[in-house]
Amino acid sequence: MKLNQRKQKVLEAVVEDHIATAEPVSSRTIARKYKLGVSPATIRNEMADLEEAGLIEQPHTSAGRIPSQKGYRYYVDRLMRKGHLTDREKSTITSIFAQQARELVDIVQRTIKIVSQYTDYLVFLSGPQLENAALHKVRFISLAPGKAMLVIVSENGWVENKLIDLPVAVSQEELEQVERVFNSYFRGLTFPQITRAILKSVYDELSRQRLLIDLALDIIESVLKQESEDALYLGGTRNILKQPEYRDIQQVRKLLDLIEEQSILRTILAETQNIGITVRIGRENKFDQVQNCSVVTATYTMGGNTVGAFGLLGPVRMNYARAIALVEFITQTLSNALTGSGF
Amino acid sequence: MKLNQRKQKVLEAVVEDHIATAEPVSSRTIARKYKLGVSPATIRNEMADLEEAGLIEQPHTSAGRIPSQKGYRYYVDRLMRKGHLTDREKSTITSIFAQQARELVDIVQRTIKIVSQYTDYLVFLSGPQLENAALHKVRFISLAPGKAMLVIVSENGWVENKLIDLPVAVSQEELEQVERVFNSYFRGLTFPQITRAILKSVYDELSRQRLLIDLALDIIESVLKQESEDALYLGGTRNILKQPEYRDIQQVRKLLDLIEEQSILRTILAETQNIGITVRIGRENKFDQVQNCSVVTATYTMGGNTVGAFGLLGPVRMNYARAIALVEFITQTLSNALTGSGF
DNA sequence: GATTAGCACTCTTACTCATCGAGTGCTAAA
DNA sequence: TTTAGCACTCGATGAGTAAGAGTGCTAATC
The missing domain is CATH 3.30.450.40 (GAF domain)
Incomplete structure (x- = not known):
């Protein structure tokens, strides 16, 4: 949609005045406050066009105009000047x-x-x-058969914890092994990054314990599933x-x-x-x-x-x-x- | 304040009807709905007395009565019948x-x-x-010098965790010792119950490490301070x-x-x-x-x-x-x- | 003596009607 | 192309009125 300079000015004035006052904006107000150098009658003509274009609308006949949602969109995309905080x-x-x-x-x-x-x-x-932050270390605390708490510490020292379900009754010892795997191999990675592929790469060193990899995967899945x-x-x-x-x-x-x-x-x-x-x-x-x-x-x-x-x-x-x-x-x-x- | 039987009935009617309708209650409504066996005029007289006693009030001359806060209190203390859920x-x-x-x-x-x-x-x-629940076990995870996370597991298996400040740079080993103290001596107690007196009672067995007691106390204090x-x-x-x-x-x-x-x-x-x-x-x-x-x-x-x-x-x-x-x-x-x- | 019917009085609410004013759209002049 | 002028629309405001609810009081009744 192409608007001439003056129509843009008028639309801008309508939007900004309405934002400020929450009232319909009249042609006279614009002429007075926004010094476009033309009379209210001229502005009225422009407004009629803007209304036809669907950018502004009239709550009722004897009221000023308010921006339509389309008008706001136009304003945000093309007219708005960058805001500044003090x-x-x-x-x-x-x-x-x-x-x-x-x-x-x-x-x-x-x-x-x-x-x-x-x-x-x-x-x-x-x-x-934190499951999207880089891991510093993790810690598992077994609570009951099939339940554990996972404490995640990020590289910058932030902490979070999650309750996780374990698929089988995992022994304390196994949990500690998984903990070591996480802390030694996965440091600096995020949970989504620790994919099966990466797990594979440490497979050799863990080859004797395939179970560990499955367990780690389960845990990662469990964390990601939680959806915060x-x-x-x-x-x-x-x-x-x-x-x-x-x-x-x-x-x-x-x-x-x-x-x-x-x-x-x-x-x-x-x-x-x-x-x-x-x-x-x-x-x-x-x-x-x-x-x-x-x-x-x-x-x-x-x-x-x-x-x-x-x-x-x-x-x-x-x-x-x-x-x-x-x-x-x-x-x-x-x-x-x-x-x-x-x- | 002593009210005769009928006044109590009237007050009860005013309160209950107002609770149900949110409208001022008229003498006629009470006579109709609450069958006291007397005419509106009688009820009006009783209402005038109740108003004088400050138990009900009139929003304006030509309106019914509503209970005053004092009236509600009287109702709750003496008139209200026990409610039942379905x-x-x-x-x-x-x-x-x-x-x-x-x-x-x-x-x-x-x-x-x-x-x-x-x-x-x-x-x-x-x-x-959980700091008011009976301890099953606790677990400390040291995070940084002077900072640790405390995981509390209650006797029925509920879990909670708190970040705590440690007064000095405590070694991992010392923390584990404190953990053992908590888990062996304080099981079944709540944090507020683990007072200096109880700590004293285990003093003999810990006598070689006075420091441990101080540390435990600091931790307990830190937990209680958190005020949830x-x-x-x-x-x-x-x-x-x-x-x-x-x-x-x-x-x-x-x-x-x-x-x-x-x-x-x-x-x-x-x-x-x-x-x-x-x-x-x-x-x-x-x-x-x-x-x-x-x-x-x-x-x-x-x-x-x-x-x-x-x-x-x-x-x-x-x-x-x-x-x-x-x-x-x-x-x-x-x-x-x-x-x-x-x- | 307690209760109640009857009635005048009060006050709120809803409704109508007229007026005011803001703002527009249109026409004709500049 | 712009603008002054003017008739017209429509919401807001306020006054006036009528209706209705409810009371308090008085006098009659039980």
């Missing part, structure tokens, strides 16, 4: 990560808390999942209610559904591309429950491996420039913090 | 606990989910904290919005504050008495944010030791009989499930 904001955020963290969870929760203060959107975050179901954190629920879109209790209801039934948010994060920022506007979202919302997400990494994703969810009338700047800065800073030494 | 409800709940659980957290989350279906109140739960900060689970947020009290966005706002800033709920659970059911009505609650709510809580146990608490939070106009029956049944069933074998 130095103050940036330094507050980085200082969070500078603090000593006891556990991975702490750093995540602090992040959520801080971001909630800087934005009126729902803040949510998955991971970090409990790894969703969120915050900012109270702030998002400030948005005028949530004056309607029905909307609040939908939002709480989303928060309580976390699977949708989890899926949204899981589907986030590895590279760059993803912006989904309204009906671009797969799920019904978020089709009147927009979502900005990005992944974060740990030593180069993607270990989780971070997102902001707000009304379609969202400050995209700012949201994107925030998501970008947070994921970068978080990646740095996680990649630097844990302890 | 067999169907009971069996659904017990069946949840019959299922195999992978982790403690699973059982807790299932509980929350089920209860949310049976009630329109906020469901919240703390623990279970992350052990709050909640659900039913979406259901509670069905309550007409939450048609007002301001109320919803307060509720979300409560949910997001979990410390208040945590404190409420922590302050719950060990024995029986605690009911706090409106301003009986310490915290401002819950003074227009009522809270019903009780603790649950594991092998006789209190390991957590469970609660329901709703508007002051809460169905106390049902809430109490539910809290009672859940905490009992949960206690049984936790006390029975974990695996």
Whole structure:
């Protein structure tokens, strides 16, 4: 779709004014606030064209215009100027990560808390999942026949633990052998990287104990199967209610559904591309429950491996420039913090 | 406060009808629905007395009466009949606990989910904290100088783990020694029970290594200090919005504050008495944010030791009989499930 | 003396109607 | 091509009214 310079200016004005005020934007407002050098009547003509193109719409005859979802998309793709955080904001955020963290969870929760203060959107975050991080060492603790606890320590000193099922009643001794295999051969690799192929390469040295390889494979599978179901954190629920879109209790209801039934948010994060920022506007979202919302997400990494994703969810009338700047800065800073030494 | 038979009947009617309808209750309604055998006019006289006693109040002249918080308290203490769950409800709940659980957290989350279906109140739960359960064995994994992970296995096979700080750079060997001390001398005890006195009693056998005792004490202290900060689970947020009290966005706002800033709920659970059911009505609650709510809580146990608490939070106009029956049944069933074998 | 019918009074709620004002679309002039 | 002017639409606001629910009081009744 090709728009002339002035139409773009008008669309930009409609979007930005509506984002700021949550009110329909009139031709007069644009003429007054956005100094295009033309009269309201001219702007009205442009607006009529923009409406015909499906980029803006009129709630009712005697109201101004609001952007359509298509209009927001056009704005995000072509008109929006890059948002910037103030130095103050940036330094507050980085200082969070500078603090000593006891556990991975702490750093995540602090992040959520801080971001909630800087934005009126729902803040949510998955991971970090250590099964995608480089192994430093593992430790097995047998609990009962067929059950053990696996403690994973990453190369930067972060710790996580998982309960795993063992296929057979494995002896303590065998478990210790597997532990040694992991710690000596697999150091520096991630769980997904420890494939059958790699196992093969150590096969010679372990040839006397084929069973060990099977056991190791079972364990890896068991870890990967766990899907990190409990790894969703969120915050900012109270702030998002400030948005005028949530004056309607029905909307609040939908939002709480989303928060309580976390699977949708989890899926949204899981589907986030590895590279760059993803912006989904309204009906671009797969799920019904978020089709009147927009979502900005990005992944974060740990030593180069993607270990989780971070997102902001707000009304379609969202400050995209700012949201994107925030998501970008947070994921970068978080990646740095996680990649630097844990302890 | 002494009320004659009929006044009690009237108060009971006002409370129960208001709980059911959320509307002010008129003298005529009581005469019609609650068959006291007297006319509305008589009931009006009784109501005037009850109002004078501060047990009921009138929103405005031409409305019926609603119970005051004092009225609810009177009702709960002296008038309320014990609530009962249906067999169907009971069996659904017990069946949840019959299922195999992978982790403690699973059982807790299932509980929350089920209860949310049976009630329109906020469901919240703390623990279970294994440091109050009888030890089966512990295991230390040293992570870095001054840091270790402690895995606690309870006598019924439940597992939990904590990161602990060690005061000095303790050698792997020393840690293993402490582990042996815990596993041989402290089996069957809870962390709070392992006091300096008990440590003394094994002093002779350890006399050559005074240092061990200090180390053990440090570890115990470190575990107890952790206060189980992350052990709050909640659900039913979406259901509670069905309550007409939450048609007002301001109320919803307060509720979300409560949910997001979990410390208040945590404190409420922590302050719950060990024995029986605690009911706090409106301003009986310490915290401002819950003074227009009522809270019903009780603790649950594991092998006789209190390991957590469970609660329901709703508007002051809460169905106390049902809430109490539910809290009672859940905490009992949960206690049984936790006390029975974990695996 | 306790209870109740009857009635005047109060207060909320819902509804209607008129007015106001914001903003548009169209036409004709610049 | 732009703009001034104007008629028109439609939501928001507020006043006025009627209906209805419920009370409190008084006087009659049991």
